[in-house]
Each structure stands twice: as structure tokens, then as C-alpha cells.
Amino acid sequence: MTEIRFSGFGGQGIIRCGLIAGKALALFDNKHSTMTQSFGPEARGSACSSQLVVSDDRVLYPYITIPEILISMSQEAYDKYETELRNDGILIIDKDLVKPKPLRGKIKMYAIPSTRFAEELGNRIFANLVMMGFFTAITKIVSPEAMKKALPGLVPDRFLDLNIKAFDMGYDYGEKILKEKKQRKT
Amino acid sequence: MKKVKADPKGVLTGSHYLDGDHSLAEGGLAAGCRFFAGYPITPSTETAERFSERIPTVGGVFIQMEDELGSIAALIGASWAGKKVMTVTSGPGFSLMMENIGLACMMETPIVIANVQRGGPSTGLPTLTGQQDMMQARWGSHGDYEIIALSPDSPQECFDLTIEAFNLAEMFRVPTFVMTDECIGHMHEKVVIPPAEEIELVERKWYTGPKEKYLPYKPDKDLVPFMIKAGDGYRFHTTGLTRDERGYPVINAECQDVCVRHLVDKINKNADKIIKLKEEEIDNAEIIVISYGITSRVAIKAVQKARKAGIKVGTLRLITVWPFPEKRIKELAKKIKAFVFPEINCGQVVLEVERCSWGQTQVIHVPHCGGWVHNPDDIFNAIKEAAK
Structure with missing residues (x-):
């Protein structure tokens, strides 16, 4: 079982991230996934998050308790949720928007300028898809094929291609970073 | 009891990633619900939203009512006009529905009500869960009556049990409740919607005898009286007052005994057929x-x-x-x-x-x-x- 939190500020498409990954896992990767999200004032402007519990068996307890993976696309969200990340978890941040504290425990951090990449594609609205691509490459929890299959219906049809492009951009960057890390080790 | 297959028009066959609220709406549409009247309230609004988008595409009607009192009143009318009907609400809206839920029980009108429960009492916790309306579902309106209430454990069951709720409401001419909660209502999971031909629906027991002999409250062998469609030329009368088999008020203890005992027996004596564990x-x-x-x-x-x-x-x-x-x-x-x-x-x-x-x-x-x-x-x- 894996618990994941996607976080950022309202409007970045954070809930959408949870939906895309949840749908990809449940419909195309043969896993069980339960997605919950923040509602109320916190979902509209300030730190906002969606949570995903992924399992080979049926998910019984629907909420995350101690997430292994935290994705943060804003400082406020990082400050709010970093403390709950498991000691050996994976932290993924937008490197232009989040200034992380020194890492604790065995936490591994991966950073991507997702918003800057999206702006290069023409609109920062694609930052969440860049981040999803990066998350997919780094964590390997979901297959990139499943993620792309999950997009129709969750992003506007006319922007499907651009969203896939954004996803690939993040995914390739993730693969590159993993390769570099490996090379540094050897 | 006549069984029919679902109308493919309303059935969104396939695998979906849906929250409980949306699944309630899909369950209703698959069950043949073609009339929805409601008033939006967190955390049930998404159900109403989905109905407002989807029901016109299958030839149904969506009305946003002035309030929840009106919602149930509209359901009762549309149900007597022959439609399968549904509404959705949460705590405070549920309280407002109570008076007319009693009327629906007395008039023996099939209606389906989903309650996406939130923490109460009063305004309580609009965005957070609760299971605190369970007794209210049973006895929230005044007087003696019995209803049916189901409790789904997932978005998938929000779909499945809404269909079941329609079948039971039609079978027993009684308000039937889908008592879910905010957690399930707002939780996304895989929901599989089967092909229409695999969805079995119960057809309302329509009266087909001679027009002059129709009695809206004469129990059949299974204790459930036959219905007609208002406007189809049958003379019929119904009221919230204690009534006889003809539907006319009779205000005395003898008629009360027959009438109320019937409302209670109809469910309790059929409990074995209804209950699923x-x-x-x-x-x-x-x-x-x-x-x-x-x-x-x-x-x-x-x-x-x-x-x-x-x-x-x-x-x-x-x-x-x-x-x-x-x-x-x-x-x-x-x-x-x-x-x-x-x-x-x-x-x-x-x-x-x-x-x-x-x-x-x-x-x-x-x-x-x-x-x-x-x-x-x-x-x-x-x-x-x-x-x-």
C-alpha cells in the first residue's frame, strides 16, 4: 500500500493530479486507488491537496495517514504537509516555488521547475501535468501509458496534446535526473 | 412483480473513476429516473449537478426547487404522473424534507431520496462526514410509518444501491433512502457500470382493471396496492388525511387502525424480501x-x-x-x-x-x-x- 499527497495552492490543478493518477491506477494499471481531496475554504486559494491511497487489494481506510510520497507545488503547502511525510519518503517539489528545509531522516528529494517548463510550453496552467510526468518517472508507482490514457475526460479535449507534451517534458526530466543520480553513484 | 431491463439511454456502461455523489446520479439514471427535483447543499451538490447535465440528454426533467419542502412535493407529483423520481440532500435539507416524506408515506408514493450525510446537528460540518441521520431517516416525520434505507460502502455501491433503492421503492410504494455520507460522496474510486441488459429493474405495479373499479389503497396479496398514472383517465383521490381504500378521508380510530397498520405491515411483513446483509x-x-x-x-x-x-x-x-x-x-x-x-x-x-x-x-x-x-x-x- 502506498499513500500519496499532491499539494499546492488552489487553482494549480492539484485535485486534478489526484484524479489523473487515481484513474490511471484504478482503470489502466489494475490497482485499487482511492482519491480524497480537501474541501472548504482551504481548497479555494490557499494550501490545497488531494490524497491517494494505492493498493493491490481493496483500500479499506480511505484517508492517508503517513504518506510515503509528497508532491508540493507551493511553499505554503510544503510548510503545511512536509512534517507528515514518512522518514524514508519521497519529496517532490517545484524548485522555483518551494524552498525546502534541510532534509530529515532518509527522505529523498527530487526537484523540477515545473511551472517554468509549463511557461515554456506557452502556459503555466500545464505545470501540474509537467509535475505528473516527473512524479511518474521518479516514483514508478504508475505507468506513463496509464497516465496518458487517463487524460481524456480530465483535461479539455482541445488541450489534450499540449497536456501530453507537458507530461512528457516532466517525465523525460525525471528520467534524466534518475540517470544522473545513478551515474554519480557509480 | 414485473421485471424489465434498463433503458440503455440512461446507462453509462463502462469503467469510470467516480466519486460517490456522481455514482448516485448514474445509479438513478440507470434505474430509469427521469425526474429530479432538488436544492443544492454540500456535500451532495455534485449529484444534483450531474443530474442537471445528464437527465436532459435522456429525456428527463431537472428542476432546481425553491427549497427541500418543494423538492419532495415535486417528486410526489411526478411519481403519481408515472415517472421514476429522485432527489439528493444532506442534513439541514433532510430536516426540511421530513413533512412531505410523511405525505409520501401516507400517499404510498415511490420516491428515492439520497442523503449524503454530514456532521450535525444543525449546520454542523458541511464538508465533513457523519452517520447521524440514521434515526431521522426512519422516523423523522411524524406519525407511525416504515420506510426502507440502504447504506452503500463505496462509490460502486452508490451506483448499485441506488438502482436497488428504485426497485424497492417501486415494489413497495414507499420512500426509499440511500444513506451515504460525505466521505463516500467525495471519494473517487473505480465504478463499473454494466451493460443495460444486465441491469434488472422492477416495473411499478400498474392497475389494468376496469376504470370504475380502481381503488388506490386496496392492498394486493403482497400488501402493496396497484397504482395508476394521474391523467390517464382513472378517477382517483389521495390525501394526507387518514383514508380508506378509495383514498377518501375517514377520520376515526377504525380506519386509522387499518390505514396505519397497513403502512407498517407492508414493510415489516416483507422484511425478509427486503433485507440484505x-x-x-x-x-x-x-x-x-x-x-x-x-x-x-x-x-x-x-x-x-x-x-x-x-x-x-x-x-x-x-x-x-x-x-x-x-x-x-x-x-x-x-x-x-x-x-x-x-x-x-x-x-x-x-x-x-x-x-x-x-x-x-x-x-x-x-x-x-x-x-x-x-x-x-x-x-x-x-x-x-x-x-x-
């Missing part, structure tokens, strides 16, 4: 955990832990909460050491378990005032305590 590892159990809705999933976590600790625990899930499975609980109470009953309220359905146990076994309630689901450890500790 899911039992697991009951046979050798010393402890049985009873639960419903989202709490039944959380409870399994505790049960798994208890089994690992060597405690013989079975589970009983109330898919149907009302009518209550009195007979089964009485039977089990004789055999076991204790029932453990977690629910997200301060003690509602547990009262029925206590009543049916007749002091023959312990009943340990695990209350939760709402706002979140139980910590599985709280349920585990209760099981451990019960096993001592």
Missing part, C-alpha cells in the same frame, strides 16, 4: 462487529488486526439498515460473547442491536461524533475489550 466468518465467531456504510470498511482494518491477535471475530454489514434485521440479530445474540458496533454518531442504530439482543449478549458501541471516520484502533480496542 453481508456476513463474514460468523460461524465460529465469539465477537461480531456490526457496521454499515463507510464505517464497515474501516472496521475491517480493526477486524484483521484482531484476527491476527487470535480473537475470533466475524463481521455483519447492514446493507439494508431499515427495516432492521431483527430476526438475524436475535439469532446471533444467543450464540456470541459480544457485538461491537462502531458508527459515526453517538448511538443510533446500536439501540436496535441492544433491543434485539434482549440482554443475551454484550453490546459495545464505538461512537464517533462525526467529522472523520473512526480510527481503526478504537474499534480494535473495543473488540479486545469484548473478548476479555
